[in-house]
Amino acid sequence: MDIERQFIGLKESDEKVLQYIYVSNYPKVEQFILGNSGTTDDAHDIYQEAFLAVWRNVQLDKFRPQNETAVAGYIYQIARNKWLDQLRSVKNKKTADLPDEISHQLADTPQLDDAEMGYLELVKEEYERLGDPCRELLNRFYFKKESMREIAAHFSWTEASAKNNKYRCLQRLRNMVINKKENGIP
Amino acid sequence: MKQEYDISPDEFDLIERYLGKTLTGEESVAFEKRLQEEPVWKEKVNEVNLLMLGIRETALVEKLEGFHHALAGESLIKKTKPVISMARVWLVAASCIALLGLGYWWLMGNESKYEKMYAAYYQPDPGLPTTMSVANNYQFDKGMVAYKAGDYREATDIWLGLSQSMPANDSLFYFLGMAELALQHRDKALNYLKPLADDPQKPYSKEACWYSGLLLLKEGKTEEATAFIRRSQHPESKKLLLELNQ
Numbered sequence: 485m486d487i488e489r490q491f492i493g494l495k496e497s498d499e500k501v502l503q504y505i506y507v508s509n510y511p512k513v514e515q516f517i518l519g520n521s522g523t524t525d526d527a528h529d530i531y532q533e534a535f536l537a538v539w540r541n542v543q544l545d546k547f548r549p550q551n552e553t554a555v556a557g558y559i560y561q562i563a564r565n566k567w568l569d570q571l572r573s574v575k576n577k578k579t580a581d582l583p584d585e586i587s588h589q590l591a592d593t594p595q596l597d598d599a600e601m602g603y604l605e606l607v608k609e610e611y612e613r614l615g616d617p618c619r620e621l622l623n624r625f626y627f628k629k630e631s632m633r634e635i636a637a638h639f640s641w642t643e644a645s646a647k648n649n650k651y652r653c654l655q656r657l658r659n660m661v662i663n664k665k666e667n668g669i670p
Numbered sequence: 671m672k673q674e675y676d677i678s679p680d681e682f683d684l685i686e687r688y689l690g691k692t693l694t695g696e697e698s699v700a701f702e703k704r705l706q707e708e709p710v711w712k713e714k715v716n717e718v719n720l721l722m723l724g725i726r727e728t729a730l731v732e733k734l735e736g737f738h739h740a741l742a743g744e745s746l747i748k749k750t751k752p753v754i755s756m757a758r759v760w761l762v763a764a765s766c767i768a769l770l771g772l773g774y775w776w777l778m779g780n781e782s783k784y785e786k787m788y789a790a791y792y793q794p795d796p797g798l799p800t801t802m803s804v805a806n807n808y809q810f811d812k813g814m815v816a817y818k819a820g821d822y823r824e825a826t827d828i829w830l831g832l833s834q835s836m837p838a839n840d841s842l843f844y845f846l847g848m849a850e851l852a853l854q855h856r857d858k859a860l861n862y863l864k865p866l867a868d869d870p871q872k873p874y875s876k877e878a879c880w881y882s883g884l885l886l887l888k889e890g891k892t893e894e895a896t897a898f899i900r901r902s903q904h905p906e907s908k909k910l911l912l913e914l915n916q
Binding site for chain 1: 819
């Protein structure tokens with residue numbers, strides 16, 4: 485798959501491209517983790533974290549692949565570093581090799597500061613509690629990139645109502661996040 | 671990040687358009703100026719960005735398990751070489767047909783009786799587990815990963831390169847046939863499938879019979895199609911033959 489298709493697919497969250505990238509890069513990561521004291525469950529968890537990190541960096545304009553193997557290399561590097569960090573944290577001495585510091589630093593460049601990361605995690609938590617209609621509306625607009633016209637047709641609303649409801653849902657989500665953050669209550 | 675401010679609908683809209691890079695040149699200049707001059711505006715932009723990112727990320731996380739299922743059976747520790755249970759393949763294909771059948775009939779309203787039957791019974795072979803092992807197998811598996819992700823053109827590109835070094839590989843020809851069939855390349859698909867279908871001793875002969883039969887049925891060549899479909903012993907073959915005889 486060419487570099488532009490990979491990049492646009494990641495940026496636009498094109499499901500077919502995301503699945504292709506996910507499926508084609510998993511075996512190498514699994515091989516590394518199984519060869520370094522891990523299990524298939526470890527490989528699954530670490531790989532998904534790495535995949536999300538790469539996707540997030542593309543969303544935040546912090547990573548743009550420069551060649552056709554860049555996405556594969558970046559996923560592998562992040563997964564490798566995450567697994568080695570995990571091994572170190574449990575003081576497991578069976579690690580076959582350690583990454584060089586430069587590549588480690590590059591792959592682990594913070595995407596967001598702690599406050600931003602905390603806010604993002606709260607958004608994800610509270611989004612799950614938002615209620616089906618709002619979740620569906622926001623999912624259609626922000627993830628599936630449907631237009632307001634398409635969303636209005638789906639819900640049998642006018643376009644103006646769809647836009648208004650989208651704002652209300654966003655505002656509700658924002659209030660839930662702020663309440664949780666400031667008071668620890670939903 | 672202290673959210674001691676409100677974000678109005680118009681502000682949400684403007685920030686979204688900025689983040690989506692759809693502001694006009696003039697709007698963009700004014701927006702950037704505001705970002706430089708108003709710290710609160712910068713906070714708002716950052717917050718809306720995180721809200722949007724969180725929504726998208728949650729949606730993606732929900733998709734990841736689905737992606738992982740596409741790898742089912744591919745774990746390196748589970749298998750050392752591709753082995754396929756055809757009963758499982760037929761079962762999956764039958765389930766997919768049951769789920770998608772209604773949709774296909776709806777979509778194919780303007781097509782001939784035989785085209786509708788083809789659409790109702792055709793499901794791509796789900797493919798083989800991959801292992802990423804030695805050189806030739808690695809290339810075959812790479813093609814299989816593309817095939818299973820629905821990238822049939824890339825799969826055929828990879829497998830065609832392999833057909834020079836693996837000239838008599840029936841698995842390779844069968845899946846090249848499957849990829850060409852999915853790409854609706856009728857002649858190429860039949861060229862790969864018919865030699866397998868015509869030799870009952872070959873692996874994938876029955877599967878090749880089923881798909882060759884479906885292709886011929888689509889063209890209204892019912893007699894030839896019936897012979898292939900009967901030989902396929904596919905779980906759906908009896909039902910299809912009954913429909914053909916009605």
